[in-house]
Amino acid sequence: MVRRLLVVFVLLLIAALGVTAYAQDAAPSVTVTADGQVVIGLAAALSGEGLAPFGEDIQRGAELALEDRPTVTVGGIEFPVSLDPQDDQCSAEGGQAIANRFVSDASVVAIVGPMCSSACRAAAPILDEAGYSSVSPSCTAPDLSTSEFSSFNRAVVSDAFQGRVAAQFIFDVLGLTSIATIHDGSAYGEGLVNVVTASFEALGGSVVAADAVNVGDTDFRGLLEDIVAAEPELIYFGGFAAEGARLVQQLKNDVDGGEIVFMGADGIKGGEFPGLAGADAEGVYTSSSIPSDANKEAVDALLARYTEKYGIEPTGPFQVNSYDATNMILDAIEAVGVVTDGTLTVDRAALSEYLRSIEGFEGLTGTLNCDGTGECSAADIGIDIYAADGSLSTVAVGSPGDDNSIVVTASEG
Numbered sequence: 001m002v003r004r005l006l007v008v009f010v011l012l013l014i015a016a017l018g019v020t021a022y023a024q025d026a027a028p029s030v031t032v033t034a035d036g037q038v039v040i041g042l043a044a045a046l047s048g049e050g051l052a053p054f055g056e057d058i059q060r061g062a063e064l065a066l067e068d069r070p071t072v073t074v075g076g077i078e079f080p081v082s083l084d085p086q087d088d089q090c091s092a093e094g095g096q097a098i099a100n101r102f103v104s105d106a107s108v109v110a111i112v113g114p115m116c117s118s119a120c121r122a123a124a125p126i127l128d129e130a131g132y133s134s135v136s137p138s139c140t141a142p143d144l145s146t147s148e149f150s151s152f153n154r155a156v157v158s159d160a161f162q163g164r165v166a167a168q169f170i171f172d173v174l175g176l177t178s179i180a181t182i183h184d185g186s187a188y189g190e191g192l193v194n195v196v197t198a199s200f201e202a203l204g205g206s207v208v209a210a211d212a213v214n215v216g217d218t219d220f221r222g223l224l225e226d227i228v229a230a231e232p233e234l235i236y237f238g239g240f241a242a243e244g245a246r247l248v249q250q251l252k253n254d255v256d257g258g259e260i261v262f263m264g265a266d267g268i269k270g271g272e273f274p275g276l277a278g279a280d281a282e283g284v285y286t287s288s289s290i291p292s293d294a295n296k297e298a299v300d301a302l303l304a305r306y307t308e309k310y311g312i313e314p315t316g317p318f319q320v321n322s323y324d325a326t327n328m329i330l331d332a333i334e335a336v337g338v339v340t341d342g343t344l345t346v347d348r349a350a351l352s353e354y355l356r357s358i359e360g361f362e363g364l365t366g367t368l369n370c371d372g373t374g375e376c377s378a379a380d381i382g383i384d385i386y387a388a389d390g391s392l393s394t395v396a397v398g399s400p401g402d403d404n405s406i407v408v409t410a411s412e413g
Helices: 002-016 052-068 092-103 117-128 161-175 186-202 221-229 243-255 273-281 294-310 319-336 348-356
Strands: 031-033 040-044 069-072 077-087 106-113 178-185 208-211 236-238 261-263 285-290 338-340 342-345 380-386 392-399 404-409
Touching: 040 052, 040 092, 040 319, 052 077, 052 319, 069 319, 077 092, 092 106, 092 117, 092 285, 106 319, 106 348, 117 186, 161 186, 161 236, 161 285, 161 319, 161 380, 161 392, 161 404, 178 186, 178 243, 186 208, 186 236, 208 221, 208 404, 221 243, 243 261, 243 273, 261 285, 273 380, 294 319, 319 342, 319 348, 342 348
Parallel strands: 040 077, 040 106, 178 208, 178 236, 236 261
Antiparallel strands: 031 342, 069 077, 285 380, 338 342, 380 392, 392 404
């Protein structure tokens, strides 16, 4: 605990010293000598209850990508690639501090991450000013691609889509017409709940209660008693594993809410959620972006390597997105890099332009096309349900239809 508090203090101190303390001195290009390395930064939550498993999962996805592709080749010369992982703590303060750290290092070419939307939102202005580029595997807040950030890109579906799929699943597939919402105050959680709310009401449903919790809180009984009194058929939660698990446990055991369905998104898919919730995870729904069926064989092979290499099953849902994000950056380096007298030069502006205009990138998550705003992914959304043993099974898939519609198809069985 003392060590974690010290880390938080250091991050806050760095942030307080100046959001763009290093950006003004950033070089417009990166140079790598013949005996040097191409450095890719990685920003993810590598500490924190309910968060670290997701960050570690993202790091492993990037590591597997570099295991497959340990070098970039420019001008017929191979340059080794290394990863510089840093803890963004899934917070605005952490995202700001880690962005300052990366832009102070002229050897960092681009960044995989940050992990959470609050960190992405805080990091983006710093990366913008320094001319750095990032590709997040997991920042899903809709407004990140409408805020005119020049550095932000994502290899994951926006919650503008995921929230609509969730609302349609609740209304059309489950047949429920009244819900309550809870979010954790984060850009991710609040943004997701806002989309679900608007989409559910547009379908004809009612949101009978809405509330928020603080990250780190553990006693939600008073809040849940008020929500249960409003008689919702389902509670939709935007947040992460620690708070989500305790909400489920207290809903089922402390406030007579066991008949109310509980649903969240990728923040409670895998990771520590099933362990923290225990048998109370049974019946909880969760959603996340899923790879296309066409890539199932390749994805299965990657996940098998993951399990063999790390000795555990994937601890989050974003390892494949991280794999793709890393390869997008490597493609960009090879496309815009120039070698002169054995030295590689990567122009940051050219790198950014390439990333923002990627077309037909055949990733494991599907075919990615970047539209110039940071949006690149068009994957489907899978909706799963937890069994008592913590395992997940898919119950529905949401896909984009014609004319901006959404098609949610229930799985057979």
